Amino acid sequence: MIKVSIVGSGKVAQHLSAALSDADQVELLAMYSRSPIAFELPKSTILCRELSALPETDICIIAVSDSAIADISKALPFKNKLVLHTSGTVSLSDLSSTNRRGVFYPLQTFSIGRPIDFKTVPICIEAENPADYRLLEKLAKGISNSVYSINSEQRKALHVAAVFANNFTNHMYLQAESICTNHNISFDILKPLIAETASKINFLLPAEAQTGPAVRNDQKTMNEHLKFLPKHQQSLYTAITKSIQNDQKL
Amino acid sequence: MIKVSIVGSGKVAQHLSAALSDADQVELLAMYSRSPIAFELPKSTILCRELSALPETDICIIAVSDSAIADISKALPFKNKLVLHTSGTVSLSDLSSTNRRGVFYPLQTFSIGRPIDFKTVPICIEAENPADYRLLEKLAKGISNSVYSINSEQRKALHVAAVFANNFTNHMYLQAESICTNHNISFDILKPLIAETASKINFLLPAEAQTGPAVRNDQKTMNEHLKFLPKHQQSLYTAITKSIQNDQKL
Secondary structure (H helix, E strand, O other): OEEEEEEOOOHHHHHHHHHHHHOOOEEEEEEEOOOOOOOOOOOOOEEEOOHHHOOOOOEEEEOOOHHHHHHHHHHOOOOOOEEEEOOOOOOHHHOOOOOEEEEEEEOOOOOOOOOOOHHHOOEEEEEOOHHHHHHHHHHHHHHOOOEEEOOHHHHHHHHHHHHHHHHHHHHHHHHHHHHHHHOOOOHHHHHHHHHHHHHHOOOOOHHHHOOOOOOOOOHHHHHHHHHHOOHHHHHHHHHHHHHHHHHHHO | OEEEEEEOOOHHHHHHHHHHHHOOOEEEEEEEOOOOOOOOOOOOOEEEOOHHHOOOOOEEEEOOOHHHHHHHHHHOOOOOOEEEEOOOOOOHHHOOOOOEEEEEEEOOOOOOOOOOOHHHOOEEEEEOOHHHHHHHHHHHHHHOOOEEEOOHHHHHHHHHHHHHHHHHHHHHHHHHHHHHHHOOOOHHHHHHHHHHHHHHOOOOOHHHHOOOOOOOOOHHHHHHHHHHOOHHHHHHHHHHHHHHHHHHHO
């Protein structure tokens, strides 16, 4: 049994606590949250309101905002335990060296109230020594079928890639939705297209799946689109079109 | 029974011929293709190599590239039939007025060799008179559960929206994949994120689903991302970030 504690009460902490509570070889011994939490914990889990009250566990997972990770790691009331953070951007060395250090980065977008099957969430792990890596791997494999060894440099790359795959993609959806709304069209019409576009990358590389006026340099259609768009969308359209055409040349 | 012919042999023509062949109240009487076709047609369907040999049907669907639609519509060897095109950008009035005119725009991305359940494909229809609209609606409802009345102006808007939802989104996937490849990371790690990002818009508006450094104005993370990216991705990152932050102000 791996005894685990979680520091934090946000989206990642919430989804992680649910997954760890369900895992066979894991005991979620304690959770620290300054404010009352809005989700259920197993009866056996101790909810701590003071960080100093957090009990020692084999692994402590700090699942808080990036800027708070370093300070929290310094304030933990124990030494030489394995302490992990869950961030895509914070370096492993930002954790206080009073404890052994590692990273447990679940690469998924979490929403409050929307259940996620953690078995499908890729977990990117990193530790400073092989024994800790094995413990971390055991924990990760207890809740997910996709566990990857990812070093700090790769994790930074993944985080930027995730910005394109999630944040920027969602911004494309936002443009599509606003165009629909401005023309009294239901955004629902576009949902099958969005689903199929996402699904396609499971059998085609993005470069193979690319279609549209930019990639075929259909200037007539692009000019019509630009005339049609409000100014702030014109510049976005132009920038992405340019990027699609540049990628063609690479 | 609605007798239908299709002009064309590309992706849309191929998927459409399969859907129409399966439909109950439709007979795919003929198909015109200059070159040999690489997919199967019902035995009863006549394959014409000359446009002048295309028999009269209740409806003729021109599923060819945008630039060829007008000329093909002029060269059809019959009059006063209902002739449709399948384009998101071409105006209804680009069709020759020797026949009655309409639009049958299936809003989906089609790939060669990948089957699509046409029942889920939104069909945007438009006709010049109510009787033709009803015939067109009957045809569309015979193969799809999502049929929408969309006028030419709305169709133009939808086409631009689809560029964002499909072409530009796929370009975001391409960036994510290239970042992974450059850092020896499997693109598979990002696939659950991509799937969840697309799935989220079924229960959250894109504006509600937006997360990431741009929307929370996390300059530190954005600077680190920019330092990390090659030049051509930097300018794309900057342009989309600016657009996300502008949309916040609207």
